[in-house]
Amino acid sequence: MKTKQTIAIIGASGNMGAAVARSLSKGNYRLLLCANNLDKVQTVAYEIKESNPDAEVEASDCSKDASWEADIIIAAIPYAAEKEVAEKIREVANQKIVISIANPLNDFFNGLVTAPDTSAAEELQKLLPNSKVIKAFNTTFAADFATPVIDGKQADAFIAGNDLDALQTVSELVETAGFNPLVAGDLSVSGTLERMQLLLIQLNMKYDYNWLAGWKILHQ
Amino acid sequence: MYTLFFQNLNSKVQLTEEEEEQIKTYLTLKKLRKKQYLLQEGDVCKMIAFVEKGALRAYSVDENSNEHIIQFGLEGWTISDLYSFLTGEPATYNIDALEDSELVIISKSAHEELLQTMPKYETFTRLNITGAYLAMQRRLTSTISASVEERYQDFITLYPHIAQRVPQHMIASYMGLTPETLSRIRKRISSR
Numbered sequence: 001m002k003t004k005q006t007i008a009i010i011g012a013s014g015n016m017g018a019a020v021a022r023s024l025s026k027g028n029y030r031l032l033l034c035a036n037n038l039d040k041v042q043t044v045a046y047e048i049k050e051s052n053p054d055a056e057v058e059a060s061d062c063s064k065d066a067s068w069e070a071d072i073i074i075a076a077i078p079y080a081a082e083k084e085v086a087e088k089i090r091e092v093a094n095q096k097i098v099i100s101i102a103n104p105l106n107d108f109f110n111g112l113v114t115a116p117d118t119s120a121a122e123e124l125q126k127l128l129p130n131s132k133v134i135k136a137f138n139t140t141f142a143a144d145f146a147t148p149v150i151d152g153k154q155a156d157a158f159i160a161g162n163d164l165d166a167l168q169t170v171s172e173l174v175e176t177a178g179f180n181p182l183v184a185g186d187l188s189v190s191g192t193l194e195r196m197q198l199l200l201i202q203l204n205m206k207y208d209y210n211w212l213a214g215w216k217i218l219h220q
Numbered sequence: 221m222y223t224l225f226f227q228n229l230n231s232k233v234q235l236t237e238e239e240e241e242q243i244k245t246y247l248t249l250k251k252l253r254k255k256q257y258l259l260q261e262g263d264v265c266k267m268i269a270f271v272e273k274g275a276l277r278a279y280s281v282d283e284n285s286n287e288h289i290i291q292f293g294l295e296g297w298t299i300s301d302l303y304s305f306l307t308g309e310p311a312t313y314n315i316d317a318l319e320d321s322e323l324v325i326i327s328k329s330a331h332e333e334l335l336q337t338m339p340k341y342e343t344f345t346r347l348n349i350t351g352a353y354l355a356m357q358r359r360l361t362s363t364i365s366a367s368v369e370e371r372y373q374d375f376i377t378l379y380p381h382i383a384q385r386v387p388q389h390m391i392a393s394y395m396g397l398t399p400e401t402l403s404r405i406r407k408r409i410s411s412r
Binding site for chain 2: 003004094129130165
């Protein structure tokens with residue numbers, strides 16, 4: 001697509017949000033970085049501009065205005081904040097792609113707080129019934145964005161959602177970020193993807209991968 | 221956010237509150253800053269945009285890089301590359317914002333679903349496309365047969381107050397004139 005798309009990243013001052021912002025700033029996108037703490041998110045924007053002067057990036061503390069301007073919204077927020085953010089952006093997120101990156105982990109990193117038959121993405125879809133919620137960027141650690149090729153292999157990044165056009169658009173985002181996009185299925189697959197990351201986190205802590213690890217599907 | 225949009229819709233087909241709510245679920249609200257593109261030539265146009273606030277223009281670019289403005293979109297107007305929207309072929313127009321703007325967008329998929337499910341929306345679409353056809357016929361006739369003065373008067377009738385919002389060279393581009401010719405015509409008209 002030639003027409004530059006505007007992406008609002010809500011929670012862009014966090015580890016994941018900032019990593020997503022940095023990697024997408026290489027693409028044909030205009031980024032609106034939002035966070036409650038304006039100073040922090042301005043620093044992220046400044047750092048991106050410094051390393052890539054051509055990047056179009058702005059900081060803001062208003063998730064509603066940024067989502068209103070955006071074509072695509074990335075909710076780089078913890079599961080616990082979904083409800084509050086959804087309420088702010090519901091009207092302006094209508095019909096737009098909203099990417100859920102959250103993994104609803106418990107405080108001990110040994111289980112999920114969501115019920116077995118649902119997921120953070122499906123819960124966000126319920127809160128934003130007229131948006132196109134897509135699960136993506138949840139099976140990659142923040143450090144992977146700087147190094148998407150690990151041990152010589154490009155990490156897979158799984159995507160799940162119900163709208164075919166939206167899945168295509170998000171696949172392009174994932175590719176821009178340097179990962180191999182892999183559409184796993186409709187939004188109901190999100191629960192599996194969130195549990196996969198739970199496992200990767202547990203493996204990381206057990207075997208000390210230094211938070212640089214990812215999934216790769218081996219196939220013929 | 222969509223006051224003008226629903227005023228426009230209700231002036232053509234009276235909606236119930238439930239119908240308004242139903243249509244709202246299909247609408248995309250979008251803000252565009254001055255000089256930002258809504259559509260670039262070569263992409264398929266997958267939406268119709270209603271201008272709630274601000275001003276946009278649709279234009280084509282010839283092989284010598286000259287811009288030819290096809291349409292202005294001010295408050296209450298819709299703007300799109302209808303040919304691309306209806307055929308699915310790549311757009312030949314660029315659409316960008318002349319001022320910071322607020323848009324109410326109907327995507328192609330939302331448009332098709334609404335056409336299937338809501339007869340009033342179908343009526344609204346028919347009236348809109350008929351209006352667009354009439355406007356195009358008027359512009360075509362005016363361009364090929366009217367005097368330049370008459371064309372300028374037609375333009376001002378169609379877009380009142382636009383001269384205060386849009387630079388002269390863009391009005392000249394819309395009329396297919398050089399800015400110098402346009403300036404002479406305006407002087408001639410005002411000296412009468």
